[in-house]
Amino acid sequence: xxxxxxxxxxxxxxxxxxxxxxxxxxxxxxxxxxxxxxxxxxxxxxxxxxxxxxxxxxxxxxxxxxxxxxxxxxxxxxxxxxxxxxxxxxxxxxxxxxxxxxxxxxxxxxxxxxxxxxxxxxxxxxxxxxxxxxxxxxxxxxxxxxxxxxxxxxxxxxxxxxxxxxxxxxxxxxxxxxxxxxxxxxxxxxxxxxxxxxxxxxxxxxxxxxxxxxxxxxxxxxxxxxxxxxxxxxxxxxxxxxxxxxxxxxxxxxxxxxxxxxxxxxxxxxxxxxxxxxxxxxxxx
Ligand code: COA
Ligand code: MG
Numbered sequence: 001x002x003x004x005x006x007x008x009x010x011x012x013x014x015x016x017x018x019x020x021x022x023x024x025x026x027x028x029x030x031x032x033x034x035x036x037x038x039x040x041x042x043x044x045x046x047x048x049x050x051x052x053x054x055x056x057x058x059x060x061x062x063x064x065x066x067x068x069x070x071x072x073x074x075x076x077x078x079x080x081x082x083x084x085x086x087x088x089x090x091x092x093x094x095x096x097x098x099x100x101x102x103x104x105x106x107x108x109x110x111x112x113x114x115x116x117x118x119x120x121x122x123x124x125x126x127x128x129x130x131x132x133x134x135x136x137x138x139x140x141x142x143x144x145x146x147x148x149x150x151x152x153x154x155x156x157x158x159x160x161x162x163x164x165x166x167x168x169x170x171x172x173x174x175x176x177x178x179x180x181x182x183x184x185x186x187x188x189x190x191x192x193x194x195x196x197x198x199x200x201x202x203x204x205x206x207x208x209x210x211x212x213x214x215x216x217x218x219x220x221x222x223x224x225x226x227x228x229x230x231x232x233x234x235x236x237x238x239x240x241x242x243x244x245x246x247x248x249x250x251x252x253x254x255x256x257x258x259x260x261x262x263x264x265x266x267x268x269x270x271x272x273x274x275x276x277x278x279x280x281x282x283x284x285x
Contacts, residue, residue: 005278006066007031009210009226010219011143011183013070015040016049022056025065030219031210031282032066034143037082038073038097046078050085057089064282068118070095074107083111093118093140098148100125102132109138116140122148127167130174142175143212144168146185161202172207184208190215200225227279228272236269 012030014021016037025033035057041049057067069091071082086094096108099119108117117138121127122145133139146164150156155163168184175182184203187196190213200211200222211222228236239254239261246254246261254261 005274006181007210007226007275007279007282008066008141008181008183009279010222011066011068011210011212012216012219013040013186013212013214016053016069017041017045019052019056022053024216026061026063028216028219029223029283030065030213030216031223032068032092033062034068034070034095034212036070037078038070046072047081050078050082054085054089057086057091060090066092068093068095070097070120073097074104080111083108086115087112092116095120095143097145098123098126099133101129102136105133105136105139109136118143120145120148121167121171122146122152124152127170130171131177134174134178134180139178139180141181141183142171143183144171144185144208147188149185161199168203168206176207181209182207184211186212186214187218188214190218193217193221197221197225228276232272233276236272239265239269240273 008031010030011032011034012025012028013034013036014025016022016035022035035053037046037049037053053069067090069086071094072078073096074080083094093116094108094112095118096104097120099105099121100123105117105119117136118141119126119133119139121130121133121142126133127149134142146161149164149167153163157163161168172182187199189195196218203211204226210226213219213222235256239256242254242256243261243266246252
Protein backbone atom coordinates (compact mmCIF):
# COMPACT_ATOMS: atom_id res chain seq x y z
CA UNK A 1 0.00 0.00 0.00
CA UNK A 2 1.30 3.47 -0.76
CA UNK A 3 1.16 6.20 1.83
CA UNK A 4 -1.55 8.09 -0.04
CA UNK A 5 -4.23 5.39 0.08
CA UNK A 6 -3.24 3.88 3.38
CA UNK A 7 -5.81 4.16 6.18
CA UNK A 8 -4.74 5.96 9.37
CA UNK A 9 -8.03 5.72 11.30
CA UNK A 10 -6.52 4.22 14.45
CA UNK A 11 -2.91 5.06 15.34
CA UNK A 12 -1.88 3.33 18.57
CA UNK A 13 0.96 4.55 20.78
CA UNK A 14 3.00 1.78 22.38
CA UNK A 15 5.79 2.57 24.82
CA UNK A 16 8.99 1.06 23.38
CA UNK A 17 9.78 -0.26 26.85
CA UNK A 18 6.66 -2.47 27.15
CA UNK A 19 7.51 -5.81 25.59
CA UNK A 20 4.13 -7.34 26.32
CA UNK A 21 2.30 -4.46 24.60
CA UNK A 22 4.76 -4.56 21.67
CA UNK A 23 3.86 -8.19 21.17
CA UNK A 24 0.13 -7.70 21.68
CA UNK A 25 0.13 -5.08 18.90
CA UNK A 26 0.81 -7.82 16.34
CA UNK A 27 -2.80 -8.93 16.73
CA UNK A 28 -4.57 -5.61 17.34
CA UNK A 29 -6.69 -4.12 14.51
CA UNK A 30 -4.94 -0.72 14.52
CA UNK A 31 -4.18 0.83 11.11
CA UNK A 32 -0.88 2.17 12.41
CA UNK A 33 1.41 1.98 15.41
CA UNK A 34 3.59 4.67 16.94
CA UNK A 35 6.40 2.90 18.76
CA UNK A 36 7.32 5.49 21.35
CA UNK A 37 10.77 6.27 22.69
CA UNK A 38 9.86 9.77 23.87
CA UNK A 39 7.39 10.73 26.60
CA UNK A 40 6.06 7.23 27.35
CA UNK A 41 9.55 6.01 28.26
CA UNK A 42 11.28 7.11 31.47
CA UNK A 43 14.80 8.64 31.14
CA UNK A 44 16.55 5.67 32.78
CA UNK A 45 14.74 3.22 30.48
CA UNK A 46 15.58 5.00 27.19
CA UNK A 47 18.57 2.89 26.16
CA UNK A 48 16.92 -0.43 26.97
CA UNK A 49 13.68 0.60 25.22
CA UNK A 50 15.57 1.58 22.06
CA UNK A 51 17.28 -1.84 21.90
CA UNK A 52 14.08 -3.77 22.73
CA UNK A 53 12.14 -1.89 20.08
CA UNK A 54 14.69 -2.45 17.33
CA UNK A 55 14.64 -6.19 18.15
CA UNK A 56 10.85 -6.38 18.05
CA UNK A 57 10.67 -4.49 14.76
CA UNK A 58 13.31 -6.81 13.29
CA UNK A 59 11.24 -9.80 14.42
CA UNK A 60 8.35 -8.39 12.37
CA UNK A 61 4.83 -9.72 12.46
CA UNK A 62 3.12 -6.32 12.33
CA UNK A 63 1.44 -7.11 9.02
CA UNK A 64 0.00 -4.19 7.08
CA UNK A 65 -0.03 -1.85 10.07
CA UNK A 66 2.01 1.27 9.34
CA UNK A 67 4.99 1.43 11.71
CA UNK A 68 6.22 4.79 12.94
CA UNK A 69 8.96 5.27 15.53
CA UNK A 70 8.71 8.37 17.72
CA UNK A 71 12.25 9.38 18.62
CA UNK A 72 13.40 11.81 21.27
CA UNK A 73 14.16 15.38 20.20
CA UNK A 74 17.66 16.56 19.33
CA UNK A 75 17.70 18.81 22.39
CA UNK A 76 17.79 15.67 24.57
CA UNK A 77 20.68 13.23 25.17
CA UNK A 78 18.88 10.46 23.21
CA UNK A 79 17.77 11.88 19.84
CA UNK A 80 20.92 11.09 17.85
CA UNK A 81 21.20 7.53 19.18
CA UNK A 82 17.51 6.94 18.39
CA UNK A 83 18.00 7.89 14.75
CA UNK A 84 21.17 5.80 14.48
CA UNK A 85 19.43 2.74 15.95
CA UNK A 86 16.68 2.74 13.30
CA UNK A 87 18.85 3.11 10.20
CA UNK A 88 17.84 0.33 7.82
CA UNK A 89 14.92 -0.81 10.00
CA UNK A 90 11.70 -1.95 8.33
CA UNK A 91 9.60 1.06 9.34
CA UNK A 92 7.24 3.43 7.53
CA UNK A 93 8.38 6.62 9.17
CA UNK A 94 10.18 8.44 11.95
CA UNK A 95 8.04 10.76 14.04
CA UNK A 96 9.88 13.82 15.35
CA UNK A 97 8.41 15.40 18.52
CA UNK A 98 8.01 19.10 19.31
CA UNK A 99 8.75 20.30 15.77
CA UNK A 100 9.07 24.10 15.73
CA UNK A 101 10.00 24.78 12.12
CA UNK A 102 10.97 23.19 8.80
CA UNK A 103 14.60 23.42 9.97
CA UNK A 104 13.91 20.68 12.52
CA UNK A 105 12.64 18.44 9.70
CA UNK A 106 15.70 19.29 7.63
CA UNK A 107 18.01 18.31 10.50
CA UNK A 108 16.44 14.84 10.64
CA UNK A 109 16.29 14.57 6.83
CA UNK A 110 20.04 15.12 6.63
CA UNK A 111 20.69 12.41 9.23
CA UNK A 112 18.68 9.65 7.58
CA UNK A 113 17.63 9.12 3.98
CA UNK A 114 14.83 7.04 2.50
CA UNK A 115 12.57 7.16 5.55
CA UNK A 116 9.42 9.30 5.46
CA UNK A 117 9.35 11.90 8.22
CA UNK A 118 6.36 12.65 10.41
CA UNK A 119 6.03 15.72 12.63
CA UNK A 120 4.39 16.15 16.03
CA UNK A 121 2.46 19.44 15.97
CA UNK A 122 2.48 20.43 19.62
CA UNK A 123 4.29 23.71 20.18
CA UNK A 124 3.09 27.27 19.61
CA UNK A 125 5.94 27.89 17.13
CA UNK A 126 5.13 24.63 15.33
CA UNK A 127 1.52 25.67 14.82
CA UNK A 128 2.56 29.08 13.49
CA UNK A 129 5.01 27.36 11.10
CA UNK A 130 2.63 24.54 10.11
CA UNK A 131 2.69 25.55 6.45
CA UNK A 132 6.48 25.33 6.01
CA UNK A 133 6.64 22.14 8.06
CA UNK A 134 3.97 20.41 5.94
CA UNK A 135 5.68 21.66 2.78
CA UNK A 136 9.04 20.03 3.53
CA UNK A 137 9.61 17.48 0.73
CA UNK A 138 10.38 14.63 3.18
CA UNK A 139 7.31 15.28 5.35
CA UNK A 140 4.71 12.52 5.02
CA UNK A 141 2.39 13.13 7.94
CA UNK A 142 1.45 15.20 10.95
CA UNK A 143 0.37 14.01 14.40
CA UNK A 144 -1.32 16.49 16.74
CA UNK A 145 0.18 16.49 20.23
CA UNK A 146 -2.80 18.00 21.96
CA UNK A 147 -1.65 17.45 25.57
CA UNK A 148 1.62 19.29 25.01
CA UNK A 149 -0.17 21.96 23.02
CA UNK A 150 -2.62 22.73 25.83
CA UNK A 151 0.31 22.91 28.24
CA UNK A 152 2.36 25.17 25.94
CA UNK A 153 -0.53 27.55 25.41
CA UNK A 154 -1.25 27.80 29.11
CA UNK A 155 -4.81 26.86 28.15
CA UNK A 156 -7.40 25.03 30.21
CA UNK A 157 -8.82 21.88 28.56
CA UNK A 158 -12.55 22.25 27.91
CA UNK A 159 -15.16 19.71 26.79
CA UNK A 160 -15.21 20.59 23.08
CA UNK A 161 -11.53 21.51 22.84
CA UNK A 162 -12.46 25.14 22.11
CA UNK A 163 -9.04 26.23 23.38
CA UNK A 164 -7.22 24.44 20.55
CA UNK A 165 -9.74 24.68 17.70
CA UNK A 166 -7.66 27.28 15.86
CA UNK A 167 -4.54 25.11 16.13
CA UNK A 168 -6.39 21.96 15.01
CA UNK A 169 -7.97 23.66 12.01
CA UNK A 170 -4.80 25.51 11.03
CA UNK A 171 -2.88 22.22 11.08
CA UNK A 172 -5.49 20.47 8.91
CA UNK A 173 -5.33 23.35 6.43
CA UNK A 174 -1.51 23.09 6.29
CA UNK A 175 -1.62 19.30 5.85
CA UNK A 176 -4.18 19.50 3.04
CA UNK A 177 -2.30 22.32 1.30
CA UNK A 178 0.58 19.89 0.82
CA UNK A 179 -1.32 16.62 0.58
CA UNK A 180 0.09 15.02 3.72
CA UNK A 181 -1.71 12.79 6.20
CA UNK A 182 -2.90 14.28 9.52
CA UNK A 183 -3.92 12.44 12.67
CA UNK A 184 -5.69 13.94 15.69
CA UNK A 185 -4.39 13.93 19.29
CA UNK A 186 -5.17 11.37 22.00
CA UNK A 187 -8.22 11.15 24.24
CA UNK A 188 -6.80 10.75 27.74
CA UNK A 189 -9.78 9.17 29.54
CA UNK A 190 -9.29 5.79 27.88
CA UNK A 191 -12.20 4.14 29.68
CA UNK A 192 -14.74 6.78 28.55
CA UNK A 193 -16.07 5.33 25.29
CA UNK A 194 -18.76 7.95 24.70
CA UNK A 195 -16.29 10.79 25.20
CA UNK A 196 -13.85 9.14 22.80
CA UNK A 197 -16.55 8.65 20.18
CA UNK A 198 -17.55 12.32 20.38
CA UNK A 199 -13.97 13.48 20.04
CA UNK A 200 -13.34 11.11 17.10
CA UNK A 201 -16.43 12.50 15.38
CA UNK A 202 -15.24 16.05 16.00
CA UNK A 203 -11.81 15.25 14.55
CA UNK A 204 -13.32 13.47 11.55
CA UNK A 205 -15.60 16.43 10.84
CA UNK A 206 -12.62 18.81 10.98
CA UNK A 207 -10.87 16.74 8.29
CA UNK A 208 -8.48 14.50 10.23
CA UNK A 209 -7.60 11.07 8.77
CA UNK A 210 -7.76 9.38 12.16
CA UNK A 211 -6.94 9.56 15.84
CA UNK A 212 -3.93 8.67 17.93
CA UNK A 213 -4.83 6.25 20.73
CA UNK A 214 -3.28 5.13 23.99
CA UNK A 215 -5.14 1.90 24.75
CA UNK A 216 -6.30 -1.10 22.65
CA UNK A 217 -9.88 -0.58 23.87
CA UNK A 218 -10.00 2.65 21.84
CA UNK A 219 -9.23 1.05 18.45
CA UNK A 220 -12.69 -0.19 17.46
CA UNK A 221 -14.35 3.19 18.00
CA UNK A 222 -11.75 5.10 15.95
CA UNK A 223 -11.91 2.50 13.17
CA UNK A 224 -15.67 2.85 13.02
CA UNK A 225 -15.92 6.64 13.20
CA UNK A 226 -13.18 7.33 10.63
CA UNK A 227 -14.44 4.72 8.12
CA UNK A 228 -17.01 5.70 5.50
CA UNK A 229 -20.49 4.59 6.66
CA UNK A 230 -22.75 2.28 4.63
CA UNK A 231 -25.22 5.11 3.93
CA UNK A 232 -22.45 7.46 2.83
CA UNK A 233 -21.11 4.79 0.47
CA UNK A 234 -24.54 4.04 -0.96
CA UNK A 235 -25.08 7.76 -1.62
CA UNK A 236 -21.63 8.01 -3.22
CA UNK A 237 -22.46 5.16 -5.59
CA UNK A 238 -25.80 6.74 -6.52
CA UNK A 239 -24.10 10.10 -7.15
CA UNK A 240 -21.53 8.52 -9.46
CA UNK A 241 -24.22 6.57 -11.37
CA UNK A 242 -26.50 9.62 -11.69
CA UNK A 243 -23.63 11.79 -12.89
CA UNK A 244 -22.56 9.24 -15.51
CA UNK A 245 -26.13 8.97 -16.72
CA UNK A 246 -26.44 12.75 -16.91
CA UNK A 247 -23.23 13.00 -18.87
CA UNK A 248 -24.35 10.29 -21.29
CA UNK A 249 -27.40 12.40 -22.10
CA UNK A 250 -25.30 15.53 -22.58
CA UNK A 251 -25.90 17.12 -19.15
CA UNK A 252 -23.04 18.57 -17.06
CA UNK A 253 -24.75 18.05 -13.69
CA UNK A 254 -27.10 15.55 -12.06
CA UNK A 255 -29.58 15.74 -9.18
CA UNK A 256 -29.70 13.16 -6.37
CA UNK A 257 -32.12 13.46 -3.43
CA UNK A 258 -32.93 17.01 -4.47
CA UNK A 259 -29.27 18.08 -4.38
CA UNK A 260 -27.03 19.03 -7.24
CA UNK A 261 -24.18 16.65 -8.13
CA UNK A 262 -21.24 18.18 -9.98
CA UNK A 263 -17.76 16.96 -10.92
CA UNK A 264 -16.40 17.86 -7.48
CA UNK A 265 -19.04 15.77 -5.70
CA UNK A 266 -18.17 12.83 -7.93
CA UNK A 267 -14.48 13.24 -7.02
CA UNK A 268 -15.39 13.19 -3.31
CA UNK A 269 -17.62 10.14 -3.86
CA UNK A 270 -14.82 8.27 -5.65
CA UNK A 271 -12.33 9.15 -2.90
CA UNK A 272 -14.74 7.79 -0.31
CA UNK A 273 -15.09 4.50 -2.17
CA UNK A 274 -11.30 4.24 -2.57
CA UNK A 275 -10.95 4.77 1.19
CA UNK A 276 -13.45 1.97 1.89
CA UNK A 277 -11.49 -0.31 -0.46
CA UNK A 278 -8.19 0.51 1.28
CA UNK A 279 -9.79 -0.31 4.63
CA UNK A 280 -11.12 -3.62 3.27
CA UNK A 281 -7.62 -4.45 1.95
CA UNK A 282 -6.22 -3.75 5.43
CA UNK A 283 -8.60 -6.31 6.95
CA UNK A 284 -7.48 -8.99 4.48
CA UNK A 285 -4.50 -9.58 6.76
N1 COA B 1 -0.55 -0.85 23.07
C1 COA B 1 -0.63 -2.20 23.06
N2 COA B 1 -1.09 -2.92 24.10
C2 COA B 1 -1.47 -2.23 25.18
C3 COA B 1 -1.41 -0.83 25.26
C4 COA B 1 -0.93 -0.13 24.15
N3 COA B 1 -0.84 1.21 24.14
N4 COA B 1 -1.88 -0.43 26.47
C5 COA B 1 -2.22 -1.54 27.12
N5 COA B 1 -1.96 -2.63 26.36
C6 COA B 1 -2.21 -4.03 26.68
C7 COA B 1 -1.60 -4.42 28.02
O1 COA B 1 -0.28 -4.88 27.81
C8 COA B 1 -2.53 -5.53 28.46
O2 COA B 1 -2.17 -6.68 27.72
P1 COA B 1 -2.33 -8.14 28.37
O3 COA B 1 -3.82 -8.34 28.54
O4 COA B 1 -1.72 -9.02 27.35
O5 COA B 1 -1.59 -8.08 29.67
C9 COA B 1 -3.88 -5.09 27.93
O6 COA B 1 -3.61 -4.20 26.85
C10 COA B 1 -4.74 -4.41 28.94
O7 COA B 1 -4.06 -3.30 29.47
P2 COA B 1 -4.62 -2.53 30.75
O8 COA B 1 -4.27 -3.30 31.99
O9 COA B 1 -6.03 -2.18 30.55
O10 COA B 1 -3.79 -1.19 30.70
P3 COA B 1 -2.70 -0.73 31.74
O11 COA B 1 -3.38 -0.26 32.97
O12 COA B 1 -1.62 -1.76 31.83
O13 COA B 1 -2.05 0.54 30.99
C11 COA B 1 -1.81 2.72 30.08
C12 COA B 1 -2.77 1.73 30.77
C13 COA B 1 -2.55 3.98 29.70
C14 COA B 1 -0.65 3.06 31.02
C15 COA B 1 -1.24 2.01 28.82
O14 COA B 1 -2.36 1.71 28.04
C16 COA B 1 -0.19 2.76 28.06
O15 COA B 1 0.98 2.73 28.42
N6 COA B 1 -0.58 3.41 26.94
C17 COA B 1 0.32 4.08 26.05
C18 COA B 1 0.77 5.39 26.62
C19 COA B 1 1.63 6.12 25.65
O16 COA B 1 2.28 5.54 24.80
N7 COA B 1 1.69 7.45 25.75
C20 COA B 1 2.48 8.27 24.90
C21 COA B 1 1.69 9.09 23.96
S1 COA B 1 0.37 10.00 24.68
MG1 MG C 1 4.12 15.43 23.21
